[in-house]
Amino acid sequence: MNDAAFPSGQPGASQxxxxxxxxxxxxxxxxxxxxxxxxxxxxxxxxxxxxxxxxAHARIRALDVRPxxxxxxxISVFTxxxxxxxxxxxxxxxxxxKRPDGSPMTAPPRMPLTADVARFVGDPVxxxxxxxxxxxxxAAELIEADWEPLPAAADLEASARSDAPQVWPAxxxxxxxxxxxxxxxxxxxxxxxxxxxxxxxVRLRVVNNRVVANPLEPRALAAQYDASSERYTxxxxxxxxxxxxxxxxAVLGIGEARLRVVCTDVGGGFGARGYAYPExxxxxxxxxxxxxxxxxLADRSENFLSEVHGRDSxxxxxxxxxxxxxxxxxxxxxxxxxxxxxxxxxxxxxxxxGARAPTGVYAIPLLDHEVRILFTHTGPVDAYRGAGRPEMGxxxxxxxxxxxxxxxxxxxxxRLKNLIPAARMPYTNPAGQxxxxxxxxxxxxxxxxxxxxxxFPARKAAATRRGRLYGRGxxxxxxxxxxxxxxxxxxxxxxxxxxxxxxxxxxxxGQGIATxxxxxxxxxxxxxxxxxxxxxxxxxxxxxxxxxxxxRGLQVGGSAALAGALALVEAGRLLAAQSLEAAVADIExxxxxxxxxxTDRSIGLFELAAAQxxxxxxxxxxxxxxxxxxxxxxxxxxxxxxxxxxxxxVVRHAAVDDFGTVINPLIAxxxxxxxxxxxxxxxxxxxxxxxxxxxxLTGSFMDYAMPxxxxxxxxxxxxxxxxxxxxxxxxAKGAGEAGxxxxxxxxxxxxxxxxxxxxxxxxxxxxTSERVWRALSTRAA
Amino acid sequence: xxxxxxxxxxxHIDLRVNGETQEASFAPxxxxxxxxxxxxxxxxxxxxxxxxECGACAVLVDGEPQLSCLVLAVExxxxxxxxxxxxxxxxxxxxxxxxxxxxxxxxxxYCTPGILMTAKALLEREPSPTRDRIREAISGNLCxxxxxxxxxxxxxxxxxxxxxSA
Numbered sequence: 013m014n015d016a017a018f019p020s021g022q023p024g025a026s027q028x029x030x031x032x033x034x035x036x037x038x039x040x041x042x043x044x045x046x047x048x049x050x051x052x053x054x055x056x057x058x059x060x061x062x063x064x065x066x067x068a069h070a071r072i073r074a075l076d077v078r079p080x081x082x083x084x085x086x087i088s089v090f091t092x093x094x095x096x097x098x099x100x101x102x103x104x105x106x107x108x109x110k111r112p113d114g115s116p117m118t119a120p121p122r123m124p125l126t127a128d129v130a131r132f133v134g135d136p137v138x139x140x141x142x143x144x145x146x147x148x149x150x151a152a153e154l155i156e157a158d159w160e161p162l163p164a165a166a167d168l169e170a171s172a173r174s175d176a177p178q179v180w181p182a183x184x185x186x187x188x189x190x191x192x193x194x195x196x197x198x199x200x201x202x203x204x205x206x207x208x209x210x211x212x213x214v215r216l217r218v219v220n221n222r223v224v225a226n227p228l229e230p231r232a233l234a235a236q237y238d239a240s241s242e243r244y245t246x247x248x249x250x251x252x253x254x255x256x257x258x259x260x261x262a263v264l265g266i267g268e269a270r271l272r273v274v275c276t277d278v279g280g281g282f283g284a285r286g287y288a289y290p291e292x293x294x295x296x297x298x299x300x301x302x303x304x305x306x307x308x309l310a311d312r313s314e315n316f317l318s319e320v321h322g323r324d325s326x327x328x329x330x331x332x333x334x335x336x337x338x339x340x341x342x343x344x345x346x347x348x349x350x351x352x353x354x355x356x357x358x359x360x361x362x363x364x365x366g367a368r369a370p371t372g373v374y375a376i377p378l379l380d381h382e383v384r385i386l387f388t389h390t391g392p393v394d395a396y397r398g399a400g401r402p403e404m405g406x407x408x409x410x411x412x413x414x415x416x417x418x419x420x421x422x423x424x425x426x427r428l429k430n431l432i433p434a435a436r437m438p439y440t441n442p443a444g445q446x447x448x449x450x451x452x453x454x455x456x457x458x459x460x461x462x463x464x465x466x467x468f469p470a471r472k473a474a475a476t477r478r479g480r481l482y483g484r485g486x487x488x489x490x491x492x493x494x495x496x497x498x499x500x501x502x503x504x505x506x507x508x509x510x511x512x513x514x515x516x517x518x519x520x521x522g523q524g525i526a527t528x529x530x531x532x533x534x535x536x537x538x539x540x541x542x543x544x545x546x547x548x549x550x551x552x553x554x555x556x557x558x559x560x561x562x563x564r565g566l567q568v569g570g571s572a573a574l575a576g577a578l579a580l581v582e583a584g585r586l587l588a589a590q591s592l593e594a595a596v597a598d599i600e601x602x603x604x605x606x607x608x609x610x611t612d613r614s615i616g617l618f619e620l621a622a623a624q625x626x627x628x629x630x631x632x633x634x635x636x637x638x639x640x641x642x643x644x645x646x647x648x649x650x651x652x653x654x655x656x657x658x659x660x661x662v663v664r665h666a667a668v669d670d671f672g673t674v675i676n677p678l679i680a681x682x683x684x685x686x687x688x689x690x691x692x693x694x695x696x697x698x699x700x701x702x703x704x705x706x707x708x709l710t711g712s713f714m715d716y717a718m719p720x721x722x723x724x725x726x727x728x729x730x731x732x733x734x735x736x737x738x739x740x741x742x743x744a745k746g747a748g749e750a751g752x753x754x755x756x757x758x759x760x761x762x763x764x765x766x767x768x769x770x771x772x773x774x775x776x777x778x779x780t781s782e783r784v785w786r787a788l789s790t791r792a793a
Numbered sequence: 794x795x796x797x798x799x800x801x802x803x804x805h806i807d808l809r810v811n812g813e814t815q816e817a818s819f820a821p822x823x824x825x826x827x828x829x830x831x832x833x834x835x836x837x838x839x840x841x842x843x844x845x846e847c848g849a850c851a852v853l854v855d856g857e858p859q860l861s862c863l864v865l866a867v868e869x870x871x872x873x874x875x876x877x878x879x880x881x882x883x884x885x886x887x888x889x890x891x892x893x894x895x896x897x898x899x900x901x902x903y904c905t906p907g908i909l910m911t912a913k914a915l916l917e918r919e920p921s922p923t924r925d926r927i928r929e930a931i932s933g934n935l936c937x938x939x940x941x942x943x944x945x946x947x948x949x950x951x952x953x954x955x956x957x958s959a
Binding site for chain 1: 836895
């Protein structure tokens with residue numbers, strides 16, 4: 013941590029920071045008393061069910077809702093025509109990029125219920141409200157829909173063709189197909205020259221498979237409208253209550269003050285829950301219209317159909333390498349899938365934070381990067397753990413390992429030769445981004461040691477004797493974290509009951525952020541973390557907030573908590589000076605007490621709070637950190653492949669991560685482990701599959717393979733805290749997404765290393781046993 | 794197509810949940826998961842997939858882990874049902890809960906009740922399970938947050954503590 017944040021020499025200076033403090037969240041979560049959306053009790057609530065399009069692309073000729081209205085228990089049925097008549101607006105989205113001709117993105121409407129043409133299987137077209145969930149679901153099946161099926165562009169590459177079925181005619185461009193947005197960066201001519209002049213050019217095409225975030229909590233909503241105050245309340249699992257409030261206020265056409273969004277506990281986010289969905293608006297609308305609270309709980313198949321998917325890109329890359337094995341230029345041409353509608357970050361993710369570091373941890377002076385972001389007749393695609401960064405990291409680390417293979421070079425030696433040296437920090441990469449600090453070689457060497465890199469040949473020999481193919485893979489990664497929201501406000505209140513209440517707009521989504529904040533505040537105030545109450549997830553109580561996303565919570569929100577605690581001390585010093593009748597300059601604070609320096613006259617923080625007319629000391633503080641941070645790390649994986657079955661087993665794994673200051677190692681470790689499991693899942697088994705007509709084939713956990721306990725090997729994770737960032741007072745860099753980022757390229761590089769002796773040079777994720785077996789069989793034939 | 798499920802008369806039965814017998818009245822087609830959550834107010838047991846694929850709804854019926862989304866509540870008359878709400882004795886956490894807290898085995902907490910109940914059944918059968926046995930026992934419980942390692946470690950730690958205090 014940075015010295016200024018926690019002055020050294022203060023007794024107990026490291027009492028809470030860096031300690032594996034028990035999570036304050038666990039008291040409720042481990043006893044069955046968590047408050048997830050479907051757990052919220054609501055008197056007299058009705059239940060909703062959606063009718064969704066069974067076609068990837070179809071015109072709605074007619075919807076006859078009368079049979080549903082006549083069904084038992086049904087209160088009301090709403091369609092796209094009803095929400096249009098009400099004047100509801102299209103959902104907002106983030107337009108980071110423009111079209112290829114430089115014009116703004118075309119804004120295809122995404123209404124709470126689709127009225128005219130459905131554009132993916134799962135597109136919501138009607139909402140039934142009934143007395144029970146089963147009544148609503150049964151009645152939704154009774155709606156008679158007259159569909160006119162239309163040709164669908166279900167495949168990403170095919171959607172780029174000039175003859176592709178058009179998703180949004182206004183967005184279609186013959187040279188680009190169903191183009192939503194376009195990104196380019198770098199120096200095209202210089203890269204072309206460098207590639208032409210290069211001693212070696214290594215080429216690689218990779219598919220980043222489409223996956224589903226699948227938080228274990230299904231999508232759920234509860235909406236209420238209070239006619240007397242004309243206010244709405246929405247309970248939902250979300251990463252950002254304030255974004256949901258702003259987006260829903262815009263769709264409903266009301267001021268934000270008329271909507272309260274509440275989210276106490278969330279059963280996982282992973283990027284899929286950082287914003288509002290059409291269903292949020294439909295429920296709010298329905299609650300007002302029926303005059304009763306309305307709740308909705310998706311089943312898992314509906315979750316697969318209607319929650320955003322992640323990744324889904326194809327990239328072709330060329331790396332120019334000189335005679336001395338130094339990388340000189342990188343060219344990338346990529347396609348990213350946005351799905352049928354632009355979800356919140358959907359049209360940004362394929363060229364958002366990841367595009368800021370396409371050259372990874374390597375000193376590659378020249379870049380030519382183009383990304384085409386395309387519509388398809390599939391469900392919307394948006395952020396998923398890392399949101400574009402793991403895609404970039406996967407590409408560059410696959411490319412570097414491929415280069416080592418083609419050059420006949422050692423993959424570690426080639427990396428060491430091209431890593432950005434610590435001495436060159438701060439380093440500006442060819443995308444124009446400046447890494448403030450980092451020692452990539454130190455991290456890489458740490459990972460090699462943790463993995464016992466030197467012991468590999470013996471392990472391989474042993475596996476070979478058992479008839480197994482054995483390989484190792486290495487991958488460094490660099491993340492850009494903190495999100496674009498670099499400001500957080502906090503309110504801290506010291507009360508006579510001996511507690512300090514912290515209000516924060518960072519959303520708890522299971523990452524233990526409340527505990528981390530309590531540790532930070534406790535540390536600064538010199539009191540026990542159990543005295544800190546952290547209140548989050550209610551827009552009526554917390555004034556503003558940037559939520560959870562982009563690994564921002566600790567570095568931005570934690571910095572605000574720290575600065576807020578300092579502001580509380582300063583406010584207390586003024587009051588203590590009055591109370592103790594001394595000069596403010598003479599008041600010092602230590603471990604919960606204000607004291608006149610050099611005397612034994614003192615008053616406790618909580619005693620002082622009790623002495624105030626309002627019986628509390630409260631401060632508000634807004635903190636803006638200096639910039640996004642660059643966590644980095646390295647993972648090493650060893651795999652054993654059974655050539656008879658194609659099954660790839662991860663047998664060894666090691667990770668070393670630089671997250672700067674670690675506040676709670678138990679929590680940080682859990683973040684890395686969970687990320688690695690998701691990375692291994694994507695690399696080995698997870699894949700969301702649409703058939704050529706746009707039908708989703710993977711709509712349940714029977715069809716979509718999730719990493720289960722037997723998949724994940726023993727994980728070795730270590731933190732290197734030697735290079736804290738100066739961009740925030742904690743010295744912290746984001747930890748939430750890194751594990752996922754590093755795991756994929758390390759695993760795939762390991763499998764390809766194992767298969768190299770059998771002539772397999774490339775494979776795309778997921779490396780299922782079938783895919784590996786086919787690759788081996790083809791080569792052998 | 795039919796006019797939907799007819800709401801038949803409710804059944805009235807006694808359910809023994811966490812050691813206490815409660816009278817419950819509910820539609821006969823309701824699952825144990827639904828009755829626990831909606832009729833008995835025990836929301837600690839979670840909906841995850843409603844198809845028996847994720848384990849979030851696991852409870853113990855006569856000491857055996859059961860997926861409550863696949864069990865009809867009417868089948869549970871006269872049987873002993875245990876849910877996560879019954880694990881702690883007053884303020885004293887069950888050793889599994891304490892170990893989960895000490896070792897970071899819960900993150901979002903949504904799959905946690907199902908995993909705790911599954912692990913409880915395991916430790917009651919096998920007080921000293923190997924890592925592989927723990928892995929096997931919870932292989933029906935999906936966790937998206939933790940990567941499972943801290944869960945294994947917590948179950949092992951709980952087993953140690955339970956043996957020491959036995």
